[in-house]
Amino acid sequence: EIVLTQSPGTLSLSPGERATLSCRASQSVSSSRLAWYQQKPGQAPRLLIYGASSRATGIPDRFSGGGSGTDFTLTISRLEPEDFAVYYCQQYGSSPLTFGQGTKVEIK
Amino acid sequence: EVQLLESGGGLVQPGGSLRLSCVASGFTFTNYAMTWVRQAPGKGLEWVSAISEGGDITFYADSVKGRFTTSRDNSKHTVYLQINSLRAEDTAVYYCAKNLRSGIACYDYWGQGSLVTVSS
Numbered sequence: 001e002i003v004l005t006q007s008p009g010t011l012s013l014s015p016g017e018r019a020t021l022s023c024r025a026s027q028s029v030s031s032s033r034l035a036w037y038q039q040k041p042g043q044a045p046r047l048l049i050y051g052a053s054s055r056a057t058g059i060p061d062r063f064s065g066g067g068s069g070t071d072f073t074l075t076i077s078r079l080e081p082e083d084f085a086v087y088y089c090q091q092y093g094s095s096p097l098t099f100g101q102g103t104k105v106e107i108k
Numbered sequence: 109e110v111q112l113l114e115s116g117g118g119l120v121q122p123g124g125s126l127r128l129s130c131v132a133s134g135f136t137f138t139n140y141a142m143t144w145v146r147q148a149p150g151k152g153l154e155w156v157s158a159i160s161e162g163g164d165i166t167f168y169a170d171s172v173k174g175r176f177t178t179s180r181d182n183s184k185h186t187v188y189l190q191i192n193s194l195r196a197e198d199t200a201v202y203y204c205a206k207n208l209r210s211g212i213a214c215y216d217y218w219g220q221g222s223l224v225t226v227s228s
Contacts, residue, residue, distance in 0.1 A: 044219065044221055045203075050212065090155075
């Protein structure tokens, strides 16, 4: 099973700042099959990025994904008030599919 | 508009059973694999199960294998999760989710979630 470790656990930033979230895999993720989701309290997750770097439909271009192999990042170029949430990475390259434990982006 | 509407959650005693349903609309249901993901209170996301477009292939997390069964009725645009031998650690919000596309098991649409509480 591929274990995904996200860091930091919590990121305290101000609106307008840049956020960089990390997702490290215990083994190489096949074909960069890594996705990122945003989840707000009481809501279902929302797909942001798939294939490590492709934005899902309707996702603003301030969200970008990168990386390959075992190291992946999600970058939010300028935080908007609605971006404060929990972010999860997920690998779908090998079974069982796994999620990271999440990074909370909170208002400083 | 794509919608996934779940039902069937509730309070159940340890060892009991439940069947969750997820009715899909707004897309060609038979073209997409479907997935169940759960989230324990205050915790992260856990992949539970998936079912192929035709319903002939299913996958399960080790934590639920032998206790949970996923099925689908394509004529009703519905996917089901039969949960048996419930344990306290199965307490969670259960989401059904639509795969992005064939062969890509990430999820572009999610249901609102159905809360399952296992307690005596």
